[in-house]
Amino acid sequence: MQHFLALTVFGLCTAGVFAVAASGLVLTYTTTGVFNFAHGAIGMLGAFMYWQLHVHWGLPTWLAVLLVLVVFAPALGALLEVGIMRRLQGTSEATQLVVSVSLLAAALSLGLLLWSPQEPHPIEHFWEGSVVHVLGVNVSWHQAFSFGVAVVVALGLRVLLYRTRAGVTMRAGVDDRPLATLNGARPDRSAMLAWAIGCSLAALAGILIAPDLGLQHLVLTLLIVNAYAAAMIGRLRSLSFTFLGAVILGLADAYGAGYLPSGNDYLKGFQSAIPVVILFIVLLALPQSRLRGHTSARSREQYPRPTYRGSLTAVGLLLLGVAIVSTLVTDADAVQLTRLFGFAIIALSLVPLVGYGGQISLCQMSFAGIGAIVFAHNGAAGQPLTLVLVAIVCGTVGAVIALPALRLSGIYLALATAAFAVILDRWIFNLPDFNIGPLKFGFFNQQSVPVHRLHLPGVNPSSERAELVVVAAVFCALAMAVIALRRSRLGERLLAMKDSPAACATLGMGLRVTKVSVFATSAAIAGVGGAVYAGALGTMSAPRFNFFESLPLLLLAVVGGIGSVGGAVFAGTVLYGIPLVTKSWNDLDVPLRALPGLADVGALLALTPGLMGIGLGRNPNGVVRDVAARFTPAIERPRVFIGLGVVLAALVAAVELEAIDGWWFGTLSFVAIFATPTIAPLLDRSGRSRAAKVADVPLEWAGIDRPWTAADVREIDAALALPEGVAR
Amino acid sequence: MLVVAGCGRSDKPPAAAPASSSAPATSQSRLDSGSFGDLTNVCQKADASGKPASGATARGVTDTEIHVGTLTDKGSTIRAGLDKEMFDAAVAFTTWCNSHGGILGRKLVLDDLDAKLFNYNDAITKGCTDDFALVGGGAVFDDADNGQRVQCNLPNIAGFATSPTARRADLQVQPVPNPVDKLPVGSYRAINGIAPDALQHFGIITGNVATTQAVRDQDVEAIEQLGGTVVYSSEFDVVGGVSNWAPFVDDMKNKGVKAFDMVADPQFLQQIQSAMVTANYFPDVTMVNTNYYDTLYAQEGGANAKNTYIRSSFFPLELSDQNPGTADYLALMKQFNPSGKVAQLGIQGTSAWLLFAQAAQACGSQLTAQCLIDKAKVSTWTGGGLHAPTSPGPNTPSPCFLLMKVDGTKFVYDETDTKPTDGKFNCDPANLVTLTKSVPK
Numbered sequence A: 001m002q003h004f005l006a007l008t009v010f011g012l013c014t015a016g017v018f019a020v021a022a023s024g025l026v027l028t029y030t031t032t033g034v035f036n037f038a039h040g041a042i043g044m045l046g047a048f049m050y051w052q053l054h055v056h057w058g059l060p061t062w063l064a065v066l067l068v069l070v071v072f073a074p075a076l077g078a079l080l081e082v083g084i085m086r087r088l089q090g091t092s093e094a095t096q097l098v099v100s101v102s103l104l105a106a107a108l109s110l111g112l113l114l115w116s117p118q119e120p121h122p123i124e125h126f127w128e129g130s131v132v133h134v135l136g137v138n139v140s141w142h143q144a145f146s147f148g149v150a151v152v153v154a155l156g157l158r159v160l161l162y163r164t165r166a167g168v169t170m171r172a173g174v175d176d177r178p179l180a181t182l183n184g185a186r187p188d189r190s191a192m193l194a195w196a197i198g199c200s201l202a203a204l205a206g207i208l209i210a211p212d213l214g215l216q217h218l219v220l221t222l223l224i225v226n227a228y229a230a231a232m233i234g235r236l237r238s239l240s241f242t243f244l245g246a247v248i249l250g251l252a253d254a255y256g257a258g259y260l261p262s263g264n265d266y267l268k269g270f271q272s273a274i275p276v277v278i279l280f281i282v283l284l285a286l287p288q289s290r291l292r293g294h295t296s297a298r299s300r301e302q303y304p305r306p307t308y309r310g311s312l313t314a315v316g317l318l319l320l321g322v323a324i325v326s327t328l329v330t331d332a333d334a335v336q337l338t339r340l341f342g343f344a345i346i347a348l349s350l351v352p353l354v355g356y357g358g359q360i361s362l363c364q365m366s367f368a369g370i371g372a373i374v375f376a377h378n379g380a381a382g383q384p385l386t387l388v389l390v391a392i393v394c395g396t397v398g399a400v401i402a403l404p405a406l407r408l409s410g411i412y413l414a415l416a417t418a419a420f421a422v423i424l425d426r427w428i429f430n431l432p433d434f435n436i437g438p439l440k441f442g443f444f445n446q447q448s449v450p451v452h453r454l455h456l457p458g459v460n461p462s463s464e465r466a467e468l469v470v471v472a473a474v475f476c477a478l479a480m481a482v483i484a485l486r487r488s489r490l491g492e493r494l495l496a497m498k499d500s501p502a503a504c505a506t507l508g509m510g511l512r513v514t515k516v517s518v519f520a521t522s523a524a525i526a527g528v529g530g531a532v533y534a535g536a537l538g539t540m541s542a543p544r545f546n547f548f549e550s551l552p553l554l555l556l557a558v559v560g561g562i563g564s565v566g567g568a569v570f571a572g573t574v575l576y577g578i579p580l581v582t583k584s585w586n587d588l589d590v591p592l593r594a595l596p597g598l599a600d601v602g603a604l605l606a607l608t609p610g611l612m613g614i615g616l617g618r619n620p621n622g623v624v625r626d627v628a629a630r631f632t633p634a635i636e637r638p639r640v641f642i643g644l645g646v647v648l649a650a651l652v653a654a655v656e657l658e659a660i661d662g663w664w665f666g667t668l669s670f671v672a673i674f675a676t677p678t679i680a681p682l683l684d685r686s687g688r689s690r691a692a693k694v695a696d697v698p699l700e701w702a703g704i705d706r707p708w709t710a711a712d713v714r715e716i717d718a719a720l721a722l723p724e725g726v727a728r
Numbered sequence B: 001m002l003v004v005a006g007c008g009r010s011d012k013p014p015a016a017a018p019a020s021s022s023a024p025a026t027s028q029s030r031l032d033s034g035s036f037g038d039l040t041n042v043c044q045k046a047d048a049s050g051k052p053a054s055g056a057t058a059r060g061v062t063d064t065e066i067h068v069g070t071l072t073d074k075g076s077t078i079r080a081g082l083d084k085e086m087f088d089a090a091v092a093f094t095t096w097c098n099s100h101g102g103i104l105g106r107k108l109v110l111d112d113l114d115a116k117l118f119n120y121n122d123a124i125t126k127g128c129t130d131d132f133a134l135v136g137g138g139a140v141f142d143d144a145d146n147g148q149r150v151q152c153n154l155p156n157i158a159g160f161a162t163s164p165t166a167r168r169a170d171l172q173v174q175p176v177p178n179p180v181d182k183l184p185v186g187s188y189r190a191i192n193g194i195a196p197d198a199l200q201h202f203g204i205i206t207g208n209v210a211t212t213q214a215v216r217d218q219d220v221e222a223i224e225q226l227g228g229t230v231v232y233s234s235e236f237d238v239v240g241g242v243s244n245w246a247p248f249v250d251d252m253k254n255k256g257v258k259a260f261d262m263v264a265d266p267q268f269l270q271q272i273q274s275a276m277v278t279a280n281y282f283p284d285v286t287m288v289n290t291n292y293y294d295t296l297y298a299q300e301g302g303a304n305a306k307n308t309y310i311r312s313s314f315f316p317l318e319l320s321d322q323n324p325g326t327a328d329y330l331a332l333m334k335q336f337n338p339s340g341k342v343a344q345l346g347i348q349g350t351s352a353w354l355l356f357a358q359a360a361q362a363c364g365s366q367l368t369a370q371c372l373i374d375k376a377k378v379s380t381w382t383g384g385g386l387h388a389p390t391s392p393g394p395n396t397p398s399p400c401f402l403l404m405k406v407d408g409t410k411f412v413y414d415e416t417d418t419k420p421t422d423g424k425f426n427c428d429p430a431n432l433v434t435l436t437k438s439v440p441k
Helices: A002-032 A039-056 A061-083 A093-114 A141-163 A165-175 A177-182 A187-213 A217-233 A239-259 A270-285 A308-328 A331-348 A350-356 A364-377 A386-405 A410-426 A464-487 A489-499 A501-506 A511-537 A547-561 A565-587 A601-605 A608-617 A623-635 A638-656 A662-683 A687-693 A710-719 B027-032 B084-099 B120-130 B186-194 B210-225 B246-254 B266-279 B295-304 B317-322 B324-336 B344-366 B369-376
Strands: A131-134 A137-140 A434-436 A439-441 B065-072 B107-114 B133-135 B182-184 B202-207 B230-236 B259-263 B285-288 B308-312 B402-407 B410-413 B432-434
Touching: A002 A039, A002 A137, A002 A141, A002 A165, A002 A187, A002 A217, A002 A239, A002 B246, A039 A061, A039 A093, A039 A187, A039 A217, A061 A187, A093 A217, A093 A410, A093 A547, A131 A141, A137 A141, A137 B266, A141 A165, A141 A187, A141 A239, A165 A177, A165 A187, A177 A187, A187 A217, A187 B266, A217 A239, A217 A270, A217 A410, A239 A270, A239 B246, A270 A386, A270 A410, A308 A331, A308 A464, A308 A638, A331 A350, A331 A364, A331 A464, A331 A511, A331 A547, A331 A565, A331 B120, A350 A464, A350 A489, A350 A511, A350 A547, A350 A565, A364 A386, A364 A410, A364 A511, A364 A547, A386 A410, A386 A511, A410 A547, A464 A489, A464 A511, A464 A565, A489 A501, A489 A511, A501 A511, A547 A565, A565 A623, A623 A662, A638 A662, B027 B324, B065 B084, B065 B120, B065 B344, B084 B107, B084 B324, B084 B344, B107 B120, B133 B344, B182 B210, B186 B210, B186 B285, B186 B308, B202 B210, B210 B230, B210 B259, B230 B246, B246 B266, B259 B266, B266 B285, B266 B295, B295 B402, B295 B410, B317 B324, B317 B410, B324 B344, B344 B369
Parallel strands: B065 B107, B065 B133, B202 B230, B202 B259, B259 B285, B285 B308
Antiparallel strands: A131 A137, A434 A439, B182 B432, B308 B402, B402 B410
């Protein structure tokens, strides 16, 4: 009994911090509609800021806390709202989610950059050493204080939202922004206030928990995953239920630590998975969300329907390029490029799911991990037929995950998939092998598992370059399959579902089958990608496939352009291209490197994915689309295009003859390719009139099926017999 | 995280390496003359007859250069800068060595093989492409080893080896051996002297990682061999962290744990000890491995560390003025890599570099992977006096140990509880036990 009481008290102490963190999360969500994944990372920054002021610069505790909570954190929050979140109006939920995930990535890299984990960051509890006696248990004053703070915060927020004018405006802004504006409210202003308070609460949670967890960047950032569950018990709206959720969570955590048998191999990881298991259960128990009407119609995002001809050409060029590159690179770089394509396949799995179907998934890397395990444990070494088994197993798991997802959408779906991913990370992937009837289940067993490469008959299995071409070919095949899917009936239904689930249901379209099949397809692709990717890694361990790996995957795919296959290539390229660039930079012996900050460009580049994601607000259609659009002048001029081919061929020849090295080849061909669109109009003026005749879609669909181009304007001008440029 | 330093060694006398007269008296003059601790002519332009070594006898070896890789996890994002001190020591050592003419005239070219925790195979692939040998490094997840290193003939004078796979690997010499079937248990024996019945109430915690679990199993077997009883054992989530250690502490208190060992990272011990302060409960002895000998731990968590002892087979940095080898390591770092991190694994890495330099010199113009390994398998090794004598040849750990006690924000040599038999070390032969049931398959 004493033990039970002790655990209860400990649980309540943890609950305090969860409650503060979760209520900040709820506040930003209820008032701005953005679920802030970066909440934990902001808390981490707040805790470090406090350390900087109090420990490093020696300010008194109260002043340091005050400065962080009243000055720095709110300023950061306001800045985020004005600089980033405000521009997200009219973008899809996936984009909003990705922006906050990017923020997480950027904040984490920033924290690592500013406060090196190499340096000691000692941090003390408030009133270090003083202890209060509760129910026969020792609790530090700090912990008791945390609980008190949580209660005050909960009450304070309640008063703010329901008793003050500012609070009522905040809530009104979420319910109906235009209506609130009509009534003279200024939703922008209250959003800013909400973000300021939200960030301040995140920082408060960070400061309160830091003395217990230590000032650890990643651990502090991760803590918030536990708070998700509390926020969800409050259904992202009710502050009192959020508080209750935090208490449930804290108690479950403490009882788990105290009562779960420590000797049982199967339950070992379960304890740390408790918060996410609760999150998953709560999400399943949520009442079905109302079907969304027309949000996407207002969205600024648009993707054209790919043509077979164009896609085949692109895929062919890609394969040709890879074949050429494979002869030029070192074995080690070939391995890196192989991974690029493995990763791109996993990213490709997001295209039908998120890009076409509008379903958000944060567990693609988990499917990839399952695929890798199946590939490693079954069949002969690298046997391609095993990939079929991989696809079947992952597809089945995907379909099972889709069942609860049938009832969820948007952020709820994203959180459910996140919970699933974390359950796998913390518990399932660490299980020892077991049997169910004749079936043997094996996982990572908390160590590295060797994986063979995909081995096609007739291909030299020990050649890194051959492997690169094989994997690139698998990517291309799957990319064509995804394009075929987009053009199929299922593809049309997916788009319809993304546009308006309510309309689909009204028209009698079965959303269930559509959802389940797209989840299963996507999981199968991710699984195959995971198998190939793991093969390219040689050995794999569970952390490669954890929840935090799924975040950059989604981030980069969305930045690249989630609605097209190009986005997947972009994701792979950024993730594996950046290290290659960094390496080349670090190998270079140029005076520029002596400049402070440029010596270790890797640390700076680590910020890029985050920053790119943040930029999404401006350009929600993705980078690949932009780049492709810029290449249009070159593609419209065959002579220039052929000229580019000749230049590239000459470079290939030069490198084969060892006239230049691979580095020069890379630089020159990069320059050649990216300079082409700019110089193309200068080289070939004939392109203009010819381009006008190129009509990939009927004119009446221009601007709908694909963006409006200058050529369309000219065509209209011509049709109306107007001088060029008038219709503009 | 989980860097498990081996302890090492066998015979007695600190046999000085290549026979020579006594080394100069100060660190500066020793380093200036190419000596380190009690080793002389560690690096030089030519052999005794005045001839430099030559020939492209192996991958990475030319007339003028030897390419050598140092494996670490310093670029990992989860634990940024992990084992960085080993690479820092490698930079200092190679710069210093080259300033004395390198290995018989061949300059050492250092290759940074960063496994970043999960890219072990990449680091090995890179080493297999460019390098003659791996020296003075280690990677936490070296269980990813798939035999590639041995296949490509890349010898390893290891800084440390963690997983059973790596600890058993061929073509490898550990200056501080850490085999799978023998364990130095002197520190556990010392527990009886510190708190009489503590060993019978032993509690142990480790992270949910296979490598540390293996170490935990070995520790448990050793404790039982010594007549102890493990009354409490649990695991925690390394990646996600533990937001509240109080339930763990309460459980330990209820089960009457009097001696405690944590096979993990210092940061976790720091956290659980903070919870122990709150609960006002402390085991009579907390006995942890050498990887806790980290100034970060002392500075951040030392204030809460009661009755905490760290076992080591290294001469303490705190007493460097009493030991030329340790003083030379500090001087080497100060002069050749002043921004580098000074820590125990750096010393361990330096010991590997010294062994490498000695073996490579002995091979001369016949420098091949096999020759390097053969010459590095010496029977007695102290790294110029950096640590207690070990025997890399038979790969037997040393029975010698000493205890450092955590005191405030510092580590202090604990002579009373070490009961030294040999300088600062306790080298009772009974300090070494042979393990059977916990030897990993």
